[in-house]
Amino acid sequence: MATDVGELTRVQGLTRVYGDRTVLDGLDLELAPGEFVALLGRSGSGKSTLLRALAGLDGDVAGAGTVEVPGGVSVVFQDARLLPWQRVLPNVILGLPGAERRGRESLAEVGLAGRERAWPNELSGGEQQRVALARSLVREPRLLLADEPFGALDALTRLRMHGLLRRLFEQHRPAVLLVTHDVDEAIALADRVLVLDDGRIAAEQRLDAGASPAETRAELLRALGVTQDGRREKSS
Known part of the structure; x- marks a missing residue:
């Protein structure tokens, strides 16, 4: 169960088991307040499992370890998950009665005034994801979990959403954990990039450490077992 410990996000010894498969294996992780972290990993490496644990959405999964999160967590999924029978504003303030003004302000922040x-x-796919972002930010979260929120968008819309998310992050300063398969997206958005492999953090790159974007990209691809031309490296 995720518990409220103030501002720090901390995971210690986190294990999650599905049947006979251990997806997360004694994972340790800390996010500082206002830190933007991107999480990379192969399909099935446990990225979404970690997000669900942080969001407190995996109570029926076998496992162990501790999860400590700030009081105030929002989640943005790849699918905007809007209620089709509700208009945009009620979708944004869902579960927040009397928050119409805040909802309008959040919509203006994402360009949907x-x-x-x-x-x-x-709405277009990009506009629906803007509504999803507004719905998350209207709650003023101290931890924003984003599970491949731009994965279903076309390339140009994704670039626009990158700029929007980074701008909103600078304005609101929650801690952010972004799950993505896209190395370039991680480098463009995050302060720190982690690679998840075999249920643990296998590599870490800080974007302010002096390495060029090209060097950082090469290191992350190497940690993912992928060559610069996109081919999977052979196991030795």
């Missing part, structure tokens, strides 16, 4: 009464099916 004036779209409060639109239906979700009237």
Whole structure:
């Protein structure tokens, strides 16, 4: 169970088991307040499992360890998960009665002022993800968990959303853990990039450590077992 410990996000000895498969194996992790961390890993490496543990959404999964999070956690998924029978503003303030003003302000922050009464099916995929971001930020979270939120968007829309997310992060300063398969996305957005492998953090790169983006990219690809041309390296 995730517990509230103030501002620090801390995971210690986290293990999660599905059947006979150990997905997370004694994982340790800390996120400082206001830190933007990207998490890379191969498919099935446990990235989404870690996010669910931090969000307190995996109570029926076998495992051990401790998860300590700030009081105030929001999650953004790859699918915007908007209620189709509700207009945009009610989707943003879902579960927050009387928060219409805050909801309008959040929509303005993501560039959707004036779209409060639109239906979700009237929005593009990028606009739906903007609504999802507004819904998360209206709660003023101290920890924002983002599970491949731009994975379903086209390349140009993704670039625009990168700029928006980074700008919103600078304004609100929550701790952010972004799960992504995209090394370039991780480098563009994060202060620190982690690689998850065999249920543990296998590599870490800080983006302010003096290495060039090209050097950082090469190191992260190497940690993922991928060559610069995108091919999987052979095991020795």
